[in-house]
Amino acid sequence: MNLIVISLITLGVIGCISAVVLYLAAQKFKVEEDPRIDEVEAVLPGANCGGCGKPGCRNFAEACVKADSLDNLLCPVGGSPTMAKVGEILGLAAVESEPMIAVVRCNGTCEHRPKTSHYDGARSCQIMHNLYAGETGCMYGCLGCGDCVAVCKFDAIHMNPETGLPEVDEDKCTACGACVKACPKNIIELRKKGPKGRRIFVSCVNKDKGGVARKACAVACIGCSKCEKECAFDAITISNNLAYIDYDKCRLCRKCVVVCPTNAIHEMNFPARKPLTESQTAEVKPTETLNA
Amino acid sequence: MKTFRIGGIHPTDHKLSANIPIETVALPKQAIVPLSQHIGAPAQPIVEKGDHVKVGQVIAAANGFVSVNVHAPISGVVTKIDTALDAWGLPMPSIFIDAEEDGDEWLETIDRTPDLNRICKLTSKEIIKKIQDAGIVGLGGACFPTHVKLSPPPGSKVEVLIINAVECEPYLTCDHQLMLERGEEIFIGISLLMRALEIEHAIVGIENNKKDAIELFQKIANRHFGIEICPLKLRYPQGGEKQLIDATIGRQVPSGALPIAVGAVVQNVATVYAVYEAVQKNKPLIDRVITVTGESVTRRGNYLVRFGTPLADVIAQAGGIPEDTGKIIAGGPMMGRAMSNVNMPAHKRTSGILIMTEAESVRREPVNCMRCGKCVEACPMGLEPFLLVRQAEMRLWDDMEQNAIMDCIECGCCLYSCPSNRPLLDYVRMGKATVGEIIRTRATQK
Numbered sequence: 001m002n003l004i005v006i007s008l009i010t011l012g013v014i015g016c017i018s019a020v021v022l023y024l025a026a027q028k029f030k031v032e033e034d035p036r037i038d039e040v041e042a043v044l045p046g047a048n049c050g051g052c053g054k055p056g057c058r059n060f061a062e063a064c065v066k067a068d069s070l071d072n073l074l075c076p077v078g079g080s081p082t083m084a085k086v087g088e089i090l091g092l093a094a095v096e097s098e099p100m101i102a103v104v105r106c107n108g109t110c111e112h113r114p115k116t117s118h119y120d121g122a123r124s125c126q127i128m129h130n131l132y133a134g135e136t137g138c139m140y141g142c143l144g145c146g147d148c149v150a151v152c153k154f155d156a157i158h159m160n161p162e163t164g165l166p167e168v169d170e171d172k173c174t175a176c177g178a179c180v181k182a183c184p185k186n187i188i189e190l191r192k193k194g195p196k197g198r199r200i201f202v203s204c205v206n207k208d209k210g211g212v213a214r215k216a217c218a219v220a221c222i223g224c225s226k227c228e229k230e231c232a233f234d235a236i237t238i239s240n241n242l243a244y245i246d247y248d249k250c251r252l253c254r255k256c257v258v259v260c261p262t263n264a265i266h267e268m269n270f271p272a273r274k275p276l277t278e279s280q281t282a283e284v285k286p287t288e289t290l291n292a
Numbered sequence: 293m294k295t296f297r298i299g300g301i302h303p304t305d306h307k308l309s310a311n312i313p314i315e316t317v318a319l320p321k322q323a324i325v326p327l328s329q330h331i332g333a334p335a336q337p338i339v340e341k342g343d344h345v346k347v348g349q350v351i352a353a354a355n356g357f358v359s360v361n362v363h364a365p366i367s368g369v370v371t372k373i374d375t376a377l378d379a380w381g382l383p384m385p386s387i388f389i390d391a392e393e394d395g396d397e398w399l400e401t402i403d404r405t406p407d408l409n410r411i412c413k414l415t416s417k418e419i420i421k422k423i424q425d426a427g428i429v430g431l432g433g434a435c436f437p438t439h440v441k442l443s444p445p446p447g448s449k450v451e452v453l454i455i456n457a458v459e460c461e462p463y464l465t466c467d468h469q470l471m472l473e474r475g476e477e478i479f480i481g482i483s484l485l486m487r488a489l490e491i492e493h494a495i496v497g498i499e500n501n502k503k504d505a506i507e508l509f510q511k512i513a514n515r516h517f518g519i520e521i522c523p524l525k526l527r528y529p530q531g532g533e534k535q536l537i538d539a540t541i542g543r544q545v546p547s548g549a550l551p552i553a554v555g556a557v558v559q560n561v562a563t564v565y566a567v568y569e570a571v572q573k574n575k576p577l578i579d580r581v582i583t584v585t586g587e588s589v590t591r592r593g594n595y596l597v598r599f600g601t602p603l604a605d606v607i608a609q610a611g612g613i614p615e616d617t618g619k620i621i622a623g624g625p626m627m628g629r630a631m632s633n634v635n636m637p638a639h640k641r642t643s644g645i646l647i648m649t650e651a652e653s654v655r656r657e658p659v660n661c662m663r664c665g666k667c668v669e670a671c672p673m674g675l676e677p678f679l680l681v682r683q684a685e686m687r688l689w690d691d692m693e694q695n696a697i698m699d700c701i702e703c704g705c706c707l708y709s710c711p712s713n714r715p716l717l718d719y720v721r722m723g724k725a726t727v728g729e730i731i732r733t734r735a736t737q738k
Contacts, residue, residue: 116381117381121715121718122715122718122719124718127715127718127719127722130722131718131721132381132382132632133380133381133382133632139382139383
């Protein structure tokens with residue numbers, strides 16, 4: 001009995017002393033932190049994806065609080081609504097940003113791009129990229145090991161087993177850019193999502209000359225510059241035998257899609273084309289393009 | 293018998309093409325000569341389209357100190373300077389030469405007689421200059437320019453020259469056969485290198501599975517002053533520079549340092565032969581012995597191949613590609629890489645062509661790492677491959693750098709010893725390439 005009482009008293013005293021020491025230490029070494037950091041962090045998505053360029057959401061919140069304006073700060077996942085909330089908390093004007101989406105610029109499916117070799121090393125695009133050009137004749141195209149799928153924190157990109165190419169889930173993609181960094185071939189690009197998700201892009205990154213590119217892949221961009229000539233808005237540029245559509249200039253007229261001889265230009269989420277009447281055909285496709 | 297101390301494995305040596313005399317491969321109709329056949333800056337072409345060249349003529353000049361000349365391997369006309377695809381489908385800038393007549397018209401300055409030329413009155417500097425002009429690089433696999441190795445940085449002292457006649461890589465026999473057929477020439481070459489380095493001691497390290505070569509070299513060594521033959525116990529990767537230094541003279545090169553730090557210079561035996569030809573015969577490096585081997589190859593053997601010859605031609609002379617071929621590997625089975633394009637031309641880096649049957653080349657399904665530590669035991673550089681692989685998978689490049697990934701010699705011992713068939717080397721190589729890139733960018737930013 002005595003032993004128990006002594007133990008209780010001793011432990012109690014130690015507990016009290018420790019409490020006092022801890023209290024004093026907490027007072028002495030207190031870190032003053034801006035309470036707004038917590039508030040900002042609360043409105044952020046909390047995925048810690050690194051899409052903003054900071055290691056995590058808390059670091060982004062700290063950067064926002066320290067900054068004088070939100071010009072160069074953007075949470076790609078939350079987009080404009082989140083940034084508006086952040087701006088409200090901090091009393092700063094949030095910059096309007098258009099929603100972006102990851103776009104896979106390769107259409108070299110098994111059917112279009114025949115295999116010339118077989119890779120049996122570790123399933124990683126980065127490793128395959130360091131070893132050799134890839135399983136097909138195209139050294140620019142998708143390697144198909146799914147490094148982009150592995151890094152996606154939002155489960156928004158998946159390999160299609162039939163085509164062997166990754167596909168982006170439009171509803172889930174937050175344009176954090178993780179897949180863009182992971183792709184050793186730089187195939188994935190962040191582009192404007194466009195009104196109602198409508199967008200047009202060149203689904204190829206092959207910089208080889210037309211003949212070589214075409215031999216390796218039936219749907220490669222051959223740099224023929226037909227789309228460049230067709231575009232009325234100077235949105236298309238050709239460099240290194242490859243066409244690129246500037247999404248800021250593109251007005252989504254879809255004329256380039258029609259003229260592309262290899263179907264390398266893709267349109268997304270457009271309504272099906274109406275079967276054109278003869279007069280319209282003449283209007284949309286002036287003379288030479290009909291033969292293409 | 294001596295060997296190195298840390299790690300190592302003992303794979304079956306499969307020297308199927310041993311003791312098969314060297315055979316010369318027919319000259320190609322068109323030679324494709326890559327501008328970068330060495331480590332360092334690619335050579336600068338000095339010929340133009342339409343120029344006529346003779347065998348041995350310089351067609352691309354060294355671009356800086358760590359770079360070497362490239363010579364015409366056949367005589368003919370330069371048709372274009374363009375990119376060609378290498379064995380892995382990647383572009384490499386090359387000079388294309390179409391053969392004229394038989395394509396074998398040599399420069400007059402080159403001595404093509406087989407007579408031995410023992411007398412050399414050149415000074416150290418002159419020998420090194422000749423080696424540099426002849427475009428000689430380390431033929432053991434790394435292709436590091438030889439003249440750079442022979443010019444030690446100020447403040448360091450060379451004590452011993454070590455000749456790498458180990459050929460620890462399974463299947464390959466090109467160095468072995470060269471030693472048997474050109475023993476005398478190799479010894480003159482060693483004397484030349486000793487003269488260039490101004491030292492009087494050389495050690496030739498030979499693995500114990502080449503008993504005939506050891507015997508022959510012992511006999512010749514009795515007539516040469518200062519050259520010692522050192523038979524070594526069979527162990528892979530004894531042919532690695534640092535492993536060979538440890539095995540022969542018992543010194544360990546510190547992490548990140550060069551062999552010169554322990555007073556040693558290592559040269560491959562094929563390089564030594566090339567040095568003999570360059571200094572005594574004025575013949576630049578335009579050909580080398582390549583082993584073509586494999587269980588299914590009908591005419592496996594050692595072939596003297598002029599650079600620029602498509603490997604497909606070399607394989608054709610060795611009996612063609614067998615039907616059940618699974619992989620064609622450039623180099624040996626441990627360090628080599630499977631090729632995706634056999635039309636790639638032979639060059640200074642090509643040491644062997646190994647054709648594996650489908651059954652041999654199957655890679656077993658990897659299962660989970662069980663932390664048995666066999667890879668750590670096998671690593672000859674004292675690294676922890678399982679840890680490096682984990683870090684490479686998680687892309688922790690800084691941690692990999694701290695764990696000395698740059699010391700890795702990519703010998704493949706970890707992969708060979710793994711009971712779980714983990715793709716260790718794949719990840720380690722990827723990590724090494726990425727970390728190397730990071731280190732280089734950091735250096736340029738400073």
